[in-house]
Amino acid sequence: MVELLPLSDIEPQAVEDLLDAAFGTDRFGRTAYRIRVGVDAVPRLSFAVVEARALIGTIQCWPVAHRAASGAATPLVMVGPVAVRPGVQRGGHGRMLMAHMLEAAETVADGALMMIGDPEYYGRFFDFTADATGAWDLPGPFERRRLLARAVNGHGLVVGAGMIGPR
Numbered sequence: 001m002v003e004l005l006p007l008s009d010i011e012p013q014a015v016e017d018l019l020d021a022a023f024g025t026d027r028f029g030r031t032a033y034r035i036r037v038g039v040d041a042v043p044r045l046s047f048a049v050v051e052a053r054a055l056i057g058t059i060q061c062w063p064v065a066h067r068a069a070s071g072a073a074t075p076l077v078m079v080g081p082v083a084v085r086p087g088v089q090r091g092g093h094g095r096m097l098m099a100h101m102l103e104a105a106e107t108v109a110d111g112a113l114m115m116i117g118d119p120e121y122y123g124r125f126f127d128f129t130a131d132a133t134g135a136w137d138l139p140g141p142f143e144r145r146r147l148l149a150r151a152v153n154g155h156g157l158v159v160g161a162g163m164i165g166p167r
Contacts, residue, residue, distance in 0.1 A: 002093075004100050007046035007058055014055045015048070022083040031140030032116050036062040036078055039166045044108045045077065045101055049084075049093045057084040059097040061105075064114070065167035066136065066158045074158045075111035075167060076149075098126055105152045112155040114164065116146050126150070132157035138164050 007015065019027060027033065045061035062078040079101065084093045105113060115128060116138075122128040128148035136147055136158075149157050 001051065002056070002096075003050045004096070005048045005050055006043065007041065007048050007060065008043050010048045010050075010055060010058070015058055018055050018058060018085055019081060019083050021086055023081065027081075031138050031142050032078075032080060034139040035064055035164055036166055039063055042077060045104055047097055047100055047104075049097060055085070056088055057082070057093040057097055059083075059094075059101050061101065061109075061113075063110075063167050064164055065111075066162040066164055068160060068162040073167065074162075075155075076114045076158070076164065077105065077109050077111050077152075078164075079113050079115040080117065095125065102126060102152070107153060109153040109155065112149055112151050112157050114147070114149045116142055117148055119145055119148060122148055132159045135159075135161040136164055137162070 039062055041060040041062055047059050048055060049057040059082045064076050064078045065073045066076055067073050082094050082097055115122065119130060128150045130145055130148055132149050133147040151157050
């Protein structure tokens with residue numbers, strides 16, 4: 001039986017082991033990690049999938065902000081990583097995690113959502129687009145077409161230049 005649980009119910013080392021298996025132990029150098037350095041995941045938007053007491057997948061969300069040159073900061077929620085244990089990928093676990101997080105985000109997110117991801121997948125299934133992110137910058141290399149955002153819980157998308165970083 002598959003269970004969706006708050007990520008806070010899962011042993012942190014089990015989460016780290018899953019992330020290593022899904023993305024490699026060199027994942028800490030990625031731009032996504034630089035964006036959220038020094039902040040903790042948002043507990044009410046971070047979840048795990050467990051089957052037969054084994055951790056199958058996780059989704060984490062992070063408090064970040066868009067900072068314009070004027071100094072104005074707009075809260076955002078960074079989605080990811082979405083990780084599924086190799087060997088059970090393509091079984092719908094990642095999609096289940098995203099759908100559950102989006103449902104929760106509609107009532108608890110304190111900013112629009114943003115992520116670095118495949119636009120064909122996240123656009124098709126979850127309505128993320130790069131329409132508002134063209135002038136956004138990140139603290140490291142990234143493919144502009146993969147910088148995606150989505151309005152949620154009454155929070156519109158920030159349009160205009162700005163750096164994305166932790167808040």
